[in-house]
Amino acid sequence: MKDQNVASSLLVITLSGSRENNWLVDFLWVVHKYELCLNDIEQFVAGEICTTTIVTEFSEDKSSLIVKDILLFGHENNVEVDFEVVKAKQTENVSSNSNDSYAITFSKGDRVPVGFFAELTGVLATHKVNLDFAERLSESSDPLACYELVAKLNTQKSIDTVEPNSSDSFDSLSSIRSQILTLGKKYSVDTAIQRSDLLHRTKRLVAFDLSWTLISNDALNIVIEAAVALSEQSVATSLHARLSELQRLHKDGTLLGDEYYLKRAQLLRGFSASIIMQKIDDLLCFTEGALSLCRALSKLGYKTAILSSGPHFLVEHVKRKLGMDFAYGNIFETDDMGCLTGEISHPIVNANRKADLLQMLTMQERIGLDQVIAVGDGPVSSEMLSLAGMAISVDQPDATDMEVGAHLCGKSLMTVLYLLGIRGRDALEMSQESFHS
The missing domain is CATH 3.30.70.260 (ACT domain)
Structure with a gap:
């Protein structure tokens, strides 16, 4: 031999x-x-x-x-x-712990600017990263242009550009990820970096926030706007003024977290949830690609969930519309006449509760958190994103700067399919097939 x-x-x-x-x-x-x-x-x-x-x-x-x-x-x-x-060089036993393959995926609605690719390769060159291969995941006729690079990254602390034991030493992977996501925002390119291994291709659950993620607005504000539309002029004017004042206080930083949410919920006191829902579809605007993505995920056998602080009756409505598996939102209490009291049942679905619900779902489905993709952004989604094996942040008014694996600038959720390694032609075919809700 x-x-x-x-x-x-x-x-x-x-x-x-x-x-x-x-x-x-x-x-x-x-x-x-x-x-x-x-x-x-x-x-x-x-x-x-x-x-x-x-x-x-x-x-x-x-x-x-x-x-x-x-x-x-x-x-x-x-x-x-x-x-x-x-x-051919003599083969050596090299530990795989210090050099791992990572997939860098990037896409844009029309074409990816050459400047983005030039700066991206410049970042990799600075960190002395060599590409294993590059390929286009999308078809020429696809609405998205999507590419993937696979590279070996040194995940140990970088010692090439700093003195040993220097306080300026940094984690190479964290630095590369931060720079790539920053480039994505600069060029409005959807970007992602994740480990290229078996789990990259074997995610089992995709959990979404609702506000500014599956829909293009704040979920509770949509319900309030529906109530305004159903009210007489004087009541509508008063409701709108009170909502605007609460939003101003929130923006100023004097009304935050659960308190801000509960104050807005009280604006709905006396309204019938069933009547409000008759007006919801006129105000509900799904994010680009939301319906197509959920169709494709359903066809592929993924479980999908909405983890939202929005009203439960709206969350359930969106779940049915998109053919999703699970939906969790805040339970708005009603009186004997079926009218909202303005109170919310505990526990309130906030950042902590979303994280708890995500862990509960993984135990229920008997999967690990590393097999979860979480999509959302803002303070209420931060803990959910930090737990998931793949965290995808979406541009929105209250977006946070937490470290994530991917960032969507273009707002088309179809990019998520490319992160799963699905090619454009297959993604389009699956998203166009109907599902049964």
């Missing part, structure tokens, strides 16, 4: 030609007679050009014959051929 630690010569062959021709099959039969062993192969298509790189062990006693046949094949088949002979 051949010793794999002994250095040997390798032949690296790169061929480029029209994707319409079956020249690769013919080429492999040309070199087959030399009994070469395939060490590696990679192929990608850009436009109408197909490029294939093949790495094989090189038999030096037949080198002139192999090279001659390769060049002749390229000439006769209108295929551009390049080759290089390299000495």
Whole structure:
């Protein structure tokens, strides 16, 4: 048996030609007679050009014959051929703990600016990160242009740019993630960085916030606006003025958290939830891609959940509309006549409660938190995002700067499918199929 630690010569062959021709099959039969062993192969298509790189062990006693046949094949088949002979390095036992593969995914609604890609590769170069491969996940006809890079990242503390034991030393992965997400915001490009391993492709639960995530507004404010629309002019004017005042106090920082929520809930005292819901659909605006994403996730067998501080009757309504599996929101109490009292049953669904609900769901579904994708943003979603194996923040008025794995600038939730490694054509096909609610 051949010793794999002994250095040997390798032949690296790169061929480029029209994707319409079956020249690769013919080429492999040309070199087959030399009994070469395939060490590696990679192929990608850009436009109408197909490029294939093949790495094989090189038999030096037949080198002139192999090279001659390769060049002749390229000439006769209108295929551009390049080759290089390299000495294979001796293999070493390298621990995989310090160098892990990470997938860097980025997308934009029209085209990704070259400037973004230039700065992204500059960040990786600064941290001495080499790319393993790059590919386009979307099709040319897709509404989103999406790409993925896979690179080996040194997840230990960087010592290349700082003095040993210096207080300026930093975690390389954290720094790279921060810089990439900052670039995404600068160029309005959806960006994500996550470990490229089995769990990257085997998520089981996707948990969403409701406000500014599945819908393009604050959930409680929508219900209040519905109440305003159903009221007489004088009552509507008063309600709107009181809501505006509460929002001003919240913006000033004098009315925050549960207190801000409970004050707004009291504005609904005396209104019938069932009557309010008759007006909701006129005000409800789903985020771009929400319906298509939920259809596709359902088709793929993922469980989906809404974890929201919004009124439970609105959360349940959205769950039915999108065909989701679980929905949790604040329980608004009613009197004997079915009218809202302005009070909320405890425990209130806030940041802590959302985190508890997410952990409860994982136990119920018998999965780990690393198999969860959480999508949302703002203070009420922060703890839920911090627990999930993949955290995706969405641009919105109260967005936080917490460290996450992905950030959506374009607001199309269909990007989530690409983060799961699903290609554009498949994503589109699944999202267009109907589901049964």
